[in-house]
Amino acid sequence: MIFMLTTQRGLFKSAFMAHLTSSVEYGLHCLLWLVGKEDQPLSSRDLAELQGVSPSFLAKIFPKLEKAGIVLSTGGVRGGYVLARPADQISFLDVVDAIEGDKPLFECQEVRGRCALFGGDAPGWATAGTCAIHAVMLQAEKAMREALAAQTLASVGARFGSKAPADFFSSFDSWAQGRARDRTARSGRSAKTTPP
Amino acid sequence: MIFMLTTQRGLFKSAFMAHLTSSVEYGLHCLLWLVGKEDQPLSSRDLAELQGVSPSFLAKIFPKLEKAGIVLSTGGVRGGYVLARPADQISFLDVVDAIEGDKPLFECQEVRGRCALFGGDAPGWATAGTCAIHAVMLQAEKAMREALAAQTLASVGARFGSKAPADFFSSFDSWAQGRARDRTARSGRSAKTTPP
Numbered sequence: 001m002i003f004m005l006t007t008q009r010g011l012f013k014s015a016f017m018a019h020l021t022s023s024v025e026y027g028l029h030c031l032l033w034l035v036g037k038e039d040q041p042l043s044s045r046d047l048a049e050l051q052g053v054s055p056s057f058l059a060k061i062f063p064k065l066e067k068a069g070i071v072l073s074t075g076g077v078r079g080g081y082v083l084a085r086p087a088d089q090i091s092f093l094d095v096v097d098a099i100e101g102d103k104p105l106f107e108c109q110e111v112r113g114r115c116a117l118f119g120g121d122a123p124g125w126a127t128a129g130t131c132a133i134h135a136v137m138l139q140a141e142k143a144m145r146e147a148l149a150a151q152t153l154a155s156v157g158a159r160f161g162s163k164a165p166a167d168f169f170s171s172f173d174s175w176a177q178g179r180a181r182d183r184t185a186r187s188g189r190s191a192k193t194t195p196p
Numbered sequence: 197m198i199f200m201l202t203t204q205r206g207l208f209k210s211a212f213m214a215h216l217t218s219s220v221e222y223g224l225h226c227l228l229w230l231v232g233k234e235d236q237p238l239s240s241r242d243l244a245e246l247q248g249v250s251p252s253f254l255a256k257i258f259p260k261l262e263k264a265g266i267v268l269s270t271g272g273v274r275g276g277y278v279l280a281r282p283a284d285q286i287s288f289l290d291v292v293d294a295i296e297g298d299k300p301l302f303e304c305q306e307v308r309g310r311c312a313l314f315g316g317d318a319p320g321w322a323t324a325g326t327c328a329i330h331a332v333m334l335q336a337e338k339a340m341r342e343a344l345a346a347q348t349l350a351s352v353g354a355r356f357g358s359k360a361p362a363d364f365f366s367s368f369d370s371w372a373q374g375r376a377r378d379r380t381a382r383s384g385r386s387a388k389t390t391p392p
Binding site: 028032051125143171 | 301360
């Protein structure tokens with residue numbers, strides 16, 4: 001199976017869909033830009049341009065983050081998204097669950113009950129409790145989820161930020177303020193309001 | 197996206213392909229039947245019938261397990277598969293890797309280098325080392341893999357077996373011996389040999 005993802009940079013091809021998808025990847029990158037920027041909302045369109053990714057791709061992600069209480073949409077023509085709670089209270093697991101929903105690592109098909117020796121009528125001992133194979137997969141999923149829960153936007157944002165020179169952040173602030181001015185100017189030319 | 201998997205029990209529908217797939221699930225169930233049965237090889241056709249699953253589905257899994265040194269194909273008309281090494285030296289991770297191959301939990305698309313502020317020429321500090329988001333995903337994958345590596349066919353087989361009454365194992369042995377006799381009888385009627 002071949003899956004394709006189109007971004008402004010072109011076409012990515014993969015032989016499979018990774019469990020932690022591009023939606024999660026882009027969502028996390030966007031959220032890291034919002035850390036410490038409670039007074040400087042960014043629209044999903046701004047974030048798409050900033051990162052070279054399709055605006056329609058991000059436009060599908062942000063409503064999920066908003067529904068999960070991870071971002072807030074601030075109204076008005078200069079509106080955009082801000083983090084809905086402190087960055088050290090938003091884990092990677094919160095973001096994965098918000099974007100991916102209920103997506104287990106493994107789907108047990110209860111193979112054990114189908115054994116031909118049971119003649120279509122599996123006894124209670126054969127199907128009681130969780131299948132031993134499923135139990136191992138659940139342990140593996142739990143370990144994965146605990147690793148994701150142990151990291152927050154704050155901890156990873158700090159690592160991200162520690163590499164950048166100070167003038168990078170001032171360039172970013174100037175860029176973000178310019179985008180906010182552009183949105184205000186556009187709204188002056190048109191009464192139509194657009195979602196963040 | 198909808199993926200479908202056909203088995204003898206019908207059609208399973210899933211809104212996604214789980215990271216640990218049905219191939220892994222069936223592979224593990226088959227291997228558990230081979231634990232402690234070094235003198236009683238089973239063909240992939242036998243194992244398909246035993247578990248109510250398509251023979252062609254299992255026929256694609258066993259060559260991978262053989263290539264990875266997990267099973268051995270024993271020759272001859274009564275041939276089949278046996279474990280290639282002791283069950284306590286075959287981990288769940290060995291089986292997953294044998295069947296799924298190189299399938300990461302997350303595929304980093306190096307979003308960080310695309311930032312519009314770099315004007316198409318990302319500086320070294322921005323792309324040096326592993327992306328901080330990717331690093332978290334690698335930790336999560338490592339935790340998942342360690343959980344899978346900690347369980348062997350022997351440990352899980354013992355849990356599986358502890359639930360079954362003694363007469364279940366004698367029924368299974370009779371069934372397996374009957375299958376071996378059938379293979380011998382079929383070979384007497386035809387000079388044609390079939391792979392296990």
